[in-house]
Amino acid sequence: MxxxxxxxxxxxxxxxxxxxxxxxxxxxxxxxxxxxxxxxxxxxxxxxxxxxLTAWQRVQLSRHPNRPYTLDYIKAICGDTFLELHGDRNVKDDKAMIGGLGKIGDQSFMFVGQQKGFNTKTRQYRNFGMANPEGYRKALRLMKSAEKFGVPVVAFIDTPGAYPGLEAEERGQGEAIARNILEMTRLKVPIIVVIIGEGASGGALGIGVGDKVLMLENTWYSVISPESCSSILWRSWEYKEVAADALKLTAKDMLKQKLIDEIVKEPLGGAHSNREETFNTVKNTILASFEEFRNLSPKDLVNKRMDKYSNMGVFKD
Incomplete structure (x- = not known):
């Protein structure tokens, strides 16, 4: 430990x-x-x-090396029913973005999410959870397949950001993320988003548009990481704790600003301290969230989602 x-x-x-x-x-x-x-x-x-806990301490907990990752949640929730699907049918199979079909009880779901590694070798293999454009295009391909067959989508977010490499930009990183955001706003099946770790920048937004957006208690969601914010504003990482407070990136801050819909309670000590309890809580929350939308028509579902995001950031005196 x-x-x-x-x-x-x-x-x-x-x-x-x-x-x-x-x-x-x-x-x-x-x-x-x-x-x-x-x-x-x-x-x-x-x-x-x-x-x-301070905002910075919650950021640290979200990055805890023993914290469960996307595949841990999927395997615990779906068991042997999960079938991973690969490739964007264009460039390659991005290992930082995983996805596939699985069942919770009798209900099928299409799961997508960023996957990190647990040691040096697997972190390199998963590119530290930073997806390339083909990762976002793979996620979109799977979501469009889910729409075709009327299968709801569950997206797990845990990334320090989309991969910022030259090759990623050459292959259209910005366009891939923007395309995902556009397509997710009008997807005709329920979308449940769960932030299980880090939710940084466009890398998170690329699979982050949902009818229900959930955040685990010790996670964060922001346009930039505290370290990068500190580096830009103060030319040093020393002010990362100040930046974390100023960014208002915790689950409580996000709920207060109505940018998420619900906070998922973690066991005392964080998600890694009692994995089974965390998995069961997330599983039950996903099922409860799905029940809210399963009887809506595709038209009503899309309209409700559009209204939700259109009202974000609107304030009245």
């Missing part, structure tokens, strides 16, 4: 708890009272820390 800087008090208490339990197991000394006392203090410390 890896710990972030602000989680070090939790690490110390967990080590004390483990040592006390080991002493009790290896000897005849009764340490039950001590263990209960440490356990109580541990729970109180966790509640105190995670209740008062």
């Amino acid at each position: 890896e710990y972030l800087d602000f989680e070090l008090p939790i690490k110390e208490l967990e080590e004390q708890y483990q040592k006390a339990c080991n002493i009790g197991a290896e000897s005849e000394v009764d340490v039950t009272a001590t263990c209960k006392q440490i356990e109580k203090k541990l729970i109180e410390t966790k509640k105190g820390i995670y209740k008062n």
Whole structure:
């Protein structure tokens, strides 16, 4: 288990708890009272820390190396029913963007999402979750296929941004993202978007238009990362914490500004601390969200989605 800087008090208490339990197991000394006392203090410390997280600390949690990624959610939610589909039928199969058909219960869904790696080799293979234009075109191909067969779409967002390389720009990165946004606004099946980690810039928006946009509690969604914002404004990464606060990128900030529809509660300690609970919560939230839209006609669905996005950023005195 890896710990972030602000989680070090939790690490110390967990080590004390483990040592006390080991002493009790290896000897005849009764340490039950001590263990209960440490356990109580541990729970109180966790509640105190995670209740008062800053924006930057939530950014750190969203990038936690043990945090589940898109394929983890899909495999946990769909089991053996998931069939991954590949390629954009034009350039190649982008490994940073995955997608395919799967079932939750008796209901089929088309899943798309960015996929990160968990070690150096897989991070390079997945290009750190930064999709090229062919990744967005693959996602659009799958979504259009879902529309053809009347299958709802679920999009998992977890990316530091679209890949900014020269080759990506040559192949039309901006056009690919813009095309996805346009096509998703008028897709005739329900779209449920779940932000499970980082939601940065156009890389997130390229699969981020939905009838219901959900954010896990310890994720962020913004036009730019705190580090990049700090680098532009202050010519240094030292002000990333200030930038994170100023960007208003947390789930609470997004909900307050009506840019998302719902916050999905995470277990105490973050999504990685209890994966099964997180998977079940996300699964139930997806099904509940789908129920809101399953009986709408394609015309009403598109009109409602268009109205939702047209009203964003409109304020009345």
